[in-house]
Amino acid sequence: MKKYDLIIIGSGPAGEKAAVKAAYYGKQVAVVEKRADLGGAGTNTGTLPSKTLKETALYYSGLNERGLFGVDKELERAANVRDFFFRKNQVVEQQEQGIAANFKLHNIDTYIGTATVKDPHTVVIEGKDAAEIEGEFILVATGSYPFQPPGIPFDGKFVHDSDTILNINRIPRSIVIVGAGVIGCEYATIFAVMGTKVKLVNSHEEILGFLDREICRELTADMEKIGIEFVFGSRIEQVEILPEEHTSNVHAKLTNGAPIEADMFLYAAGRSGASHNLGLEALGVEIDNRQNIVVDEKYSTKVPSIYAAGDVIGFPALASTSMDQGRVAVTHMFNFWGDEKISEQFPYGIYTIPEVSVYGMTEDEAQKKKIDYCIGRARYRDMPRGRIIGAKEGLLKLVVDRPTRKVLGVHIFGKIATELIHYGMDLVQNEDTLGRIVSRVYNTPTLHELYKYAAYNALIEGHYMDEPTGN
Missing domain, CATH: 3.50.50.60 (FAD/NAD(P)-binding domain)
Structure with missing residues (x-):
């Protein structure tokens, strides 16, 4: 029986990042993946495929360029489903190859097969790489699966x-x-x-x-x-x-x-945690009614050697948070430096067309908390860069604490909102004020100018303009 410092079940965002962090610090790591392809739902069925399909839809529809240049582009033929999935398949394959290369670089052993946790330190693998392996710690990062309401005839065709x-x-x-x-x-x-x-x-x-x-x-x-x-x-x-x-x-x-x-x-x-058939409940691991594994703030279960991270523990079930959950779990297992917890607040990215991304307090929350607030707004179509790219829609909204002028929340609807939000995230985390925002120099023309003009709008809406802006 081969022995490891850490056995990880699942190679999605949580499993991959946990494995690489542990290996980086010299630990012997094994990853068990039931699929022939690495990367879990984040790579194969969720995050990357759907976001790539969004870009494909924009390309074939010409939506972003329609009417901008006097002559609309025309495709030589109508897109079929093979065209629709072409780029998605490329991106997925490249990501899978990248994960495999990352594991090889860090000397991480990969087993393809179905895992069962035999006892708090032993995993039995059935399938292509059948084996029984032992680990000081086990991290369950098996992700989730789509919830199928009873009585609905799911056939995978219609x-x-x-x-x-x-x-x-x-x-x-x-x-x-x-x-x-x-x-x-x-x-x-x-x-x-x-x-x-x-x-x-x-x-x-x-x-x-x-x-x-x-x-x-x-x-x-x-x-x-x-x-x-x-x-x-x-x-x-x-x-x-x-x-x-x-x-x-x-x-x-x-x-x-x-x-x-x-x-x-x-x-x-919705989705349910992929915790079934792992043998966890028989060992004393607590699982809730949506099949999510119950963990503490260190991502440890009631069995001290067994941890869990990612979608299998439920909310927020984002690839971004899952990655850091895996890293934090490894930190606590081996008492590594840093990454003791993930941020209590994190950005949401919704890859609709156009995108939505948000961070911090909403206007509704400010009202419920009876905060003296004001709002600053800037629209894409009013920005030079917005006019260049032909943005007919798009809004950046700041929620501001009126007495202190500090930014409490940033909410963006429009092109590349998921990219623009990170500057807003820093504004909230650093408790930046409207004065600091308007005093900074931004490249022009850029969509980041939305922040400056939203700040000016908040100064007007908050009736600050007759007062010193301060810092």
Whole structure:
């Protein structure tokens, strides 16, 4: 039996970064991955594929350049599904190769097969690289899988979850997407831009309930402009798949009794932790009702030698936070220096078309906390750079503590919002004031000028202009 300092089950964002950190400090590390391809959902079915499809949809639709240069580009032929997935497949393959090279560089052993935790220090592997290995510590980083509501006939052809939608063999004429969370909204805009008729069904009366409501309204309005139809306050029931000769292959009823049909259905109704069949509960590891592993602030379970990180522990289930959770778990296992906890606040990136990214306090939260606040806004279309790139929509919004002029939150809707947010994140973390923002020099023309003009707008809205701006 080969012995390791650390055995990691799963090679996604949490598993990869934990493995490399431990190996960097000289620990002997093994990674067990059930798939033939490394990278987990982050590489193969989630983060990278959907974001690459977004860029593909923008390219084939010409949406970003439409009407800007006097002559719109035309493709020689209509894009088919092979074209649609071409770039996605390239990016996934390159990322998988990068992870494999990273493991090889750090002398990390990789086992392909299904893992079972036999005891607090032993993992049994079945499959291609069958073995029984021993580790001082075990990190479970098995990720999550799409939740499939009971009674829905998922067939991977007409009725999909967020994994199988990446295996479609045609671009549908119409699609019903159930669930208006991050995944549902991202795919809704991707398919709509590609020319698919999209209906987005949500049991609540709005999308993305954690967003600042003004930003949410901006996104909703833009989704409607590209043809997305919203069905709020209702659920899908009585789903039936019809033979292929029918115009619409999937027929269903809403809970209000109204019929709804489309070529395809996509259920984006949340995800559950992939903790089943690992043998963890028999060892005393606590697992909640969504199959998420329960951990403490050090990512340790109730079994001292077994840790867990990433989507398998539930919220926030982001690739970005999962990476740091894996690193922090390793820090506590071996008492390494640094990375003792991840930041309590972190940016959200939503890769709709256009993007949304947020950090810090929303206006709604400021109201609930009875904070004396003011708002600063700047729109893309009013910036020179915004005019150059033809941005018709886009908003940067600052939430500011009025007495101190400190920035409490930054909320962006528009192109490359997920890139622009990091400067806003620093503003909030450093407790920067409006005076400091307007006193800095920014490259022009750039979209970062949005921050300066939003700050000036906040100075006006907060009635500061007759007072010294200070620092």
